[in-house]
Amino acid sequence: MKLRFASFFFLALLFIPFQTSALTQFDGASLYARTLLEQINLYRRDNGLGPLRFDAQLNRLAQRHSFEMFRQKMVSHRNFDQRFANSGSRMCVENVGWNFSVPRKQFDAWRQSSGHDQNMLKGELTKAGIAEIGSYVTFFACK
Secondary structure (H helix, E strand, O other): OHHHHHHHHHHHHHHHHHHHHHHHOOOOOOHHHHHHHHHHHHHHHHOOOOOOEEOHHHHHHHHHHHHHHHHHOOOOOOOHHHHHHHHOOOOEEEEEEEOOOOHHHHHHHHHOOHHHHHHHOOOOOOEEEEEEEOOEEEEEEEO
């Protein structure tokens, strides 16, 4: 009995760091954002592309932009050039949305729009930030 418990305890210790590292990849991202990125990554996988990972800097840029849209009560790409410059990346794309309370519906709306769809399927992208403030959503992804 002691040997079985010791084996179980040892296996549990091996598994804990894996769980912790898996959780930290989503630091600062809401459930809505995590769900939306998972949907985008499944779509990218189905199209032969690699997944995007959350990036803290891009999350902050997406949050600020979603907050500005919420504050102004207007969907826009205003100041995209500034977000791009602040990203430190050589290439970025942005999708914005409004009034989709469920991540799947937001994803479907972007997928049905050719420009938004192209942004989600850019092969060079490696990282992303997603933020929902009120009913305003920003997906900001970079190389």
